[in-house]
Structure formats: C-alpha cells, structure tokens
Amino acid sequence: xxxxxxxxxxxxxxxxxxxxxxxxxxxxxxxxxxxxxxxxxxxxxxxxxxxxxxxxxxxxxxxxxxxxxxxxxxxxxxxxxxxxxxxxxxxxxxxxxxxxxxxxxxxxxxxxxxxxxxxxxxxxxxxxxxxxxxxxxxxxxxxxxxxxxxxxxxxxxxxxxxxxxxxxxxxxxxxxxxxxxxxxxxxxxxxxxxxxxxxxxxxxxxxxxxxxxxxxxxxxxxxxxxxxxxxxxxxxxxxxxxxxxxxxxxxxxxxxxxxxxxxxxxxxxxxxxxxxxxxxxxxxxxxxxxxxxxxxxxxxxx
Amino acid sequence: xxxxxxxxxxxxxxxxxxxxxxxxxxxxxxxxxxxxxxxxxxxxxxxxxxxxxxxxxxxxxxxxxxxxxxxxxxxxxxxxxxxxxxxxxxxxxxxxxxxxxxxxxxxxxxxxxxxxxxxxxxxxxxxxxxxxxxxxxxxxxxxxxxxxxxxxxxxxxxxxxxxxxxxxxxxxxxxxxxxxxxxxxx
Numbered sequence: 157x158x159x160x161x162x163x164x165x166x167x168x169x170x171x172x173x174x175x176x177x178x179x180x181x182x183x184x185x186x187x188x189x190x191x192x193x194x195x196x197x198x199x200x201x202x203x204x205x206x207x208x209x210x211x212x213x214x215x216x217x218x219x220x221x222x223x224x225x226x227x228x229x230x231x232x233x234x235x236x237x238x239x240x241x242x243x244x245x246x247x248x249x250x251x252x253x254x255x256x257x258x259x260x261x262x263x264x265x266x267x268x269x270x271x272x273x274x275x276x277x278x279x280x281x282x283x284x285x286x287x288x289x290x291x292x293x294x295x296x297x298x299x300x301x302x303x304x305x306x307x308x309x310x311x312x313x314x315x316x317x318x319x320x321x322x323x324x325x326x327x328x329x330x331x332x333x334x335x336x337x338x339x340x341x342x343x344x345x346x347x348x349x350x351x352x353x354x355x356x357x358x359x360x361x362x363x364x365x366x367x368x369x370x371x372x373x374x375x376x377x378x379x380x381x382x383x384x385x386x387x388x389x390x391x392x393x394x395x396x397x398x399x400x401x402x403x404x405x406x407x408x409x410x411x412x413x414x415x416x417x418x419x420x421x422x423x424x425x426x427x428x429x430x431x432x433x434x435x436x437x438x439x440x441x442x443x444x445x446x447x448x449x450x451x452x453x454x455x456x457x458x
Numbered sequence: 459x460x461x462x463x464x465x466x467x468x469x470x471x472x473x474x475x476x477x478x479x480x481x482x483x484x485x486x487x488x489x490x491x492x493x494x495x496x497x498x499x500x501x502x503x504x505x506x507x508x509x510x511x512x513x514x515x516x517x518x519x520x521x522x523x524x525x526x527x528x529x530x531x532x533x534x535x536x537x538x539x540x541x542x543x544x545x546x547x548x549x550x551x552x553x554x555x556x557x558x559x560x561x562x563x564x565x566x567x568x569x570x571x572x573x574x575x576x577x578x579x580x581x582x583x584x585x586x587x588x589x590x591x592x593x594x595x596x597x598x599x600x601x602x603x604x605x606x607x608x609x610x611x612x613x614x615x616x617x618x619x620x621x622x623x624x625x626x627x628x629x630x631x632x633x634x635x636x637x638x639x640x641x642x643x644x
Binding site: 166167169170171173174177178180181182183184185186187188189198199202203206283285286287288289290291292293294296322330332336337361424425426427 | 475476478479480482483484486489490492494506507508511512514515518519520521522523524525526527528529530531532533534537538541544548573574576577580581582584587591594595
C-alpha cells in the first residue's frame with residue numbers, strides 16, 4: 157500500500173507541478189496560435205468523446221427549453237394566428253401561380269433537354285453543443301467524417317447561412333459561426349449578376365449583428381436589402397442567403413458604406429442545421445504561386 | 459475518504475463541463491456562468507494544492523477543446539487560479555460561505571484577465587466588449603458559485619460532524635446582556 161504524501165510534501169511539490177503544467181499549456185497555446193486554421197487532435201477527440209455525455213444532456217436541455225418556449229408562445233398565439241390566417245390566403249394564391257410556373261418551366265426544360273442538376277446535397281445534423289467559452293462563438297454538431305463532413309463545408313438552416321466546419325472528428329464537427337468576430341465571407345447586396353454591391357461580411361462578436369465592409373459608396377443600398385454569398389471567397393458557394401441590411405451609414409465616391417446586417421439564420425437556440433456537402437473549387441495554379449498564398453494543406457479547398 | 463471526495467469532485471467537474479457546453483443553447487446569458495471555474499475553485503478551497511492544480515488544467519483544457527479559443531488558454535488561467543486560491547486557502551481561514559464570495563469573484567476576474575491577456579500576447583486578440591463581458595461573467599459566476607457552494611457545503615456538512623458544520627454555517631453571535639448594576643446604574 158503506497159504511503160500517503162504528507163502535507164509538507166504536497167506544499168513542496170505543488171509549485172513545481174504548477175510550473176510544469178503552465179509550461180505545457182503555454183506550449184499548446186503557442187502551437188495553436190502558430191497555425192490557427194489547422195485542426196488539433198486533442199480538440200477533435202475531446203469533441204468525439206464529449207458526444208457520449210452530451211447527447212443525453214442536450215436532449216434534456218432541449219426538452220426543457222422547448223417546454224418554456226411553448227409556454228411563452230401561448231401569449232402571442234392569438235395575434236400570430238390572425239396573421240397566419242391572412243398569410244395562408246396569400247400563399248394559396250402564390251401556390252396557384254407557382255404551380256402554373258413550374259409546369260411551364262418543366263415544359264421548357266424538356267424543350268431544351270436540360271437535366272435536373274443539384275450542385276450539392278444537404279446533410280441534416282443536430283446541434284449538440286455551443287462554445288464553452290463566452291468569448292467565442294462556435295457550435296458542435298452530431299455529424300462527422302464518417303457521414304462525409306469535411307473541413308470548410310458550409311452549414312445552413314432554412315433561414316440562411318450559419319457558418320463553416322472548422323474541425324471534424326469521426327462523430328462530430330465544430331462550426332465557426334458567421335457571427336464570430338474573426339469570420340468573414342464574400343457577399344453581395346442582391347443576387348450575383350444583378351448587382352455590383354460586393355463586399356465582405358464579418359462577424360462583430362455580437363450575435364445579432366454582422367457588418368458588411370468595402371461596398372463602394374457610390375452604389376445605392378438601402379435598409380431591407382438582402383445579402384447573398386458571392387462564391388468568390390473559396391469557401392461558400394454563391395447564392396446562400398446571409399442576412400438583411402438593418403442600417404446603412406452612407407459612404408461617398410471614395411468612402412465605402414458602413415452596413416449593419418442582421419443574420420437570416422436564427423443562430424441562437426438553433427437545434428437542427430444542414431451541412432452542404434460542397435467542396436470549393438481548387439485554387440488556380442497562378443494563385444498558389446502568389447507570395448501571400450496559404451500553404452497547400454491550409455487552403456480552403458483542401 | 460479522500461478517494462471518495464476525489465470521485466465526487468471529478469463527477470462535479472464532468473457535469474460542470476457538460477453544462478458549460480449545453481446551457482448556452484438553452485439561453486444565451488447562461489454562457490456567462492463559468493461552471494468549470496466554480497468547481498476548480500471549490501477543489502482549491504479544500505486545501506489540496508496538487509489536486510486543485512490538476513483539476514484546473516483538466517477543466518481548462520477540456521473547455522478549450524470544446525471552444526473556438528486557443529487550446530491551452532483556459533488550462534493556463536485555471537491552473538494558475540487554482541494554485542493561487544489553494545495557497546490562500548492554506549493561509550487564510552475560508553470555510554465560511556461569506557468569505558468564499560470574494561474568493562470566487564476574485565478568481566473569476568483573474569481567470570478572465572489571464573485568458574484575455576494570453577490571447578492578446580499570442581496575437582489572437584479577442585474583439586468585442588471586454589469590460590462588459592468580464593463584468594457579466596464576474597456577476598453570473600459569483601452568484602452561481604455561491605449557490606453551488608451552498609449546495610456542496612450542505613451535502614458535505616450532512617456527512618461530517620456537527621462541530622465542523624457549526625464552523626461552516628455558524629449561528630449568529632449572541633451578545634451577552636450586561637448587568638445594569640455593573641454598568642454603574644444603582
């Protein structure tokens with residue numbers, strides 16, 4: 157039977173142990189900071205391991221939040237009911253119109269001999285956890301490399317873009333949300349081909365607001381305009397809905413607009429998302445030879 | 459007895475990490491409560507420095523692995539906090555619940571400061587409102603920590619003897635009424 161350490165031994169050992177552990181943590185941090193885009197084995201396996209604990213906890217917590225949401229929803233049920241009735245009538249008219257249009261499109265397709273080509277499949281996934289640190293904004297889903305999830309795949313919900321995959325374990329994947337302050341994506345006000353108002357949408361750290369930069373000040377943009385992805389950032393495909401403009405601080409001929417954007421996706425409280433099984437096209441050779449090009453293994457397409 | 463306590467604290471730590479990871483999806487403000495830190499500080503208050511330090515590192519690295527921040531940043535801050543708190547607990551009497559409130563508040567402030575500082579030091583500056591986030595975290599963690607300690611202390615006090623229980627939840631001191639005759643009123 158091993159002899160128990162005396163209190164004196166513990167006091168003597170503790171500072172040395174602390175120094176060793178602090179050094180270990182510092183080395184890990186420095187290594188992580190050097191190549192931020194690479195995924196870490198420790199992170200990947202902890203997430204995979206945590207899934208087994210997480211699933212029942214997540215199930216219980218979503219049941220609790222679902223109960224409270226349904227209680228809270230009762231208060232606004234009557235007014236929502238009236239609005240919904242009105243919307244149903246409007247939609248019935250729209251459905252009638254769209255039926256006619258779709259049959260027309262079908263006829264034209266047959267005429268032109270076009271095949272139904274869907275660019276990418278959507279893999280449904282469940283959010284099983286959110287960032288454990290209040291300083292960052294990521295989410296963990298219950299789909300991993302076994303299901304075909306790869307790094308940098310876009311993640312969406314019905315309302316729009318949520319983020320991209322930044323770490324993949326066999327059973328789980330980590331998503332960097334678009335609201336995170338370090339995230340960025342190529343975006344356009346309006347649809348590609350119909351607008352020149354291109355810029356970059358960045359997270360602000362605030363979960364309800366994104367900011368759009370570099371939109372030339374001479375192009376007219378207004379509150380309520382919808383923002384889509386351009387597909388030119390090498391990560392996201394074109395045409396994904398990002399959000400809606402809520403505020404514009406107008407620029408001039410030489411100064412770009414400052415645009416605040418509300419994300420289309422309801423990021424808080426999202427339970428289910430879809431992973432687009434989309435791989436960005438490879439970077440052209442001439443771009444790889446540029447001095448600021450990312451190394452081969454860190455390129456978004458890989 | 460020590461092994462039992464280790465197992466209980468380990469279970470508490472696992473639950474704390476799971477809660478930290480899950481509760482944010484239930485309600486965003488719950489993210490401000492640092493559950494792993496509460497358990498680490500509680501372990502440090504038991505005056506076993508080595509156990510506290512190991513708990514700090516494990517809790518920190520696990521939190522980092524489930525977060526988008528630098529791997530090891532929480533490990534670093536929580537290890538340091540655990541050591542400092544255990545050293546204070548060794549020198550100062552901290553078994554009273556009221557005395558633990560400033561300890562958890564101070565530990566939370568220090569943890570946030572180190573975490574933020576390490577990210578800045580390594581060129582990974584965290585944008586956003588630092589002071590606001592720190593203030594909310596401090597408030598939420600202190601309140602939640604006090605309640606958690608109350609529960610944990612009650613659980614352990616039910617097991618331990620009455621004298622120690624009295625130490626932790628001491629009754630209000632009754633001042634003795636003086637004899638008016640002795641005060642000079644004749």
